Amino acid sequence: MKVALLDDYQRSARSMAQWERLEGAEITAFDHHLGGPDDVVAALEPFDVLVAMRERTAFPADVLDRLPNLRLLVTTGPANAAIDMDAAAARGVTVAGTGGVSDNAPTVEMTWALILAVVRHLPEEERRVRDGHWQQTLGRDLKGRRLGVVGLGGIGKPVAAVGQAFGMDVVAWSRHLDPDDARSVGVTPVSKEELFATADVVTIHMKLSAGSRGLIGRAELDLMTENAVLVNTSRGPIVDEDALLAALQEGRIGGAGLDVFGVEPLPVDSPWRSAPRTVLTPHLGYVTAATYAAMYADALEDIEEWAAGRPVPRVIAGGSAR
Incomplete structure (x- = not known):
């Protein structure tokens, strides 16, 4: 054998x-x-x-x-x-x-590692310390800000709970979201448009399917504020990567933390390798x-x-x- x-x-x-x-x-x-x-x-x-x-x-x-x-x-x-x-x-x-x-803890933890790394500029500052510099960026607070959870399931709920522990206002949307279920865990159900327009951090927790492929595209990204951050630890094709890359390059959103991509491993010539205001990890959510x-x-x-x-x-x- x-x-x-x-x-x-x-x-x-x-x-x-x-x-x-x-x-x-x-x-x-x-x-x-x-x-x-x-x-x-x-x-x-x-x-x-x-x-x-x-x-x-x-x-x-x-x-x-x-x-x-x-x-x-x-x-x-x-x-x-x-x-x-x-x-x-x-x-x-x-x-x-x-x-x-079955235990979603590793992906939940990875999600928050990316959120914190993006909003506090951790990779940039770590590199600068090694290069002899000190305090080059201004981080953003999470307390009092809004966390938008796309998909309030087995991963989305504990991610929301951590956001609440940080003192964030947590909202959620998905096509099949049960409003009462969301409210039972202290999360406010909102429309897709409201989530993207008002959330300071948007985090994605959905399975890839025909219905979720390309779910987040130019229209949703255009609703986000210039300081808002998008984090994806689910599957790359849920987000229109070309639209997200353009939003980052044009400064229309504040940043992105990505653990997943449409093509993995990420090709050597991928434009993501030079994308601004991003923290990129090699699909470590379950690793x-x-x-x-x-x-x-x-x-x-x-x-x-x-x-x-x-x-x-x-x-x-x-x-x-x-």
Whole structure:
């Protein structure tokens, strides 16, 4: 049995689970992004089992068609929009998931790390201290300001609670927001237009879907004030990146903190690398030692059960056993 551990950027996958329990298995960890479909196929064609790290590598039907040896595809996390589940099932590939991301605390914490980094200019000031300078910028207060939460769900609610702890006025909007549910946690439901026009910080917490793709575009960004900040730790395509980049370059909004992008890893020639008033991080929202340990342990269990011909604990698509 040949097993590939994908997108192991931190070179930590081998230490996060007891892979030696897979007796006789040949395990290969890829510590870099494999690239486009042809590169993925060329690298992974020999493998029976793949362990994908979230949605870093896509498996559409045309890629699955060219992986004839693949029998089990484990994705860390309970779901993966980058895998064509119907195509996998049709080709006899079992797709299984893991736990490890049910606790949203890592993404909540990352959201606030970005908010604070942007409004207090932390990356700029850190670099300037090292260069021998002192106090070059003026930060903005959060207490008494308005936090606009787009999507008041499992992540949006604790993000709102932290905002309240900072003394912020918290408002929220989403297409399916329950006004009574929002009010029950001290959050004021508002229209989309009011949120973008009045919030000092806008933070996005929605799943990527056909309905949310491009949800925040030029119209919404034009409503924001020149000092307002946009933070996205959800998915890059929820925001029209061209419109956001233009708003930043033209000084129409105060700044942005982005952990996610339309293309990941961010290309070397991406205009985001030189975008003004931004704090950029490489999709770190879920990247913590505890989360990785839980996900890889479950992935190992999925593989063990499949290899033994037993039902796989967390099947998403396809058969349940080898």
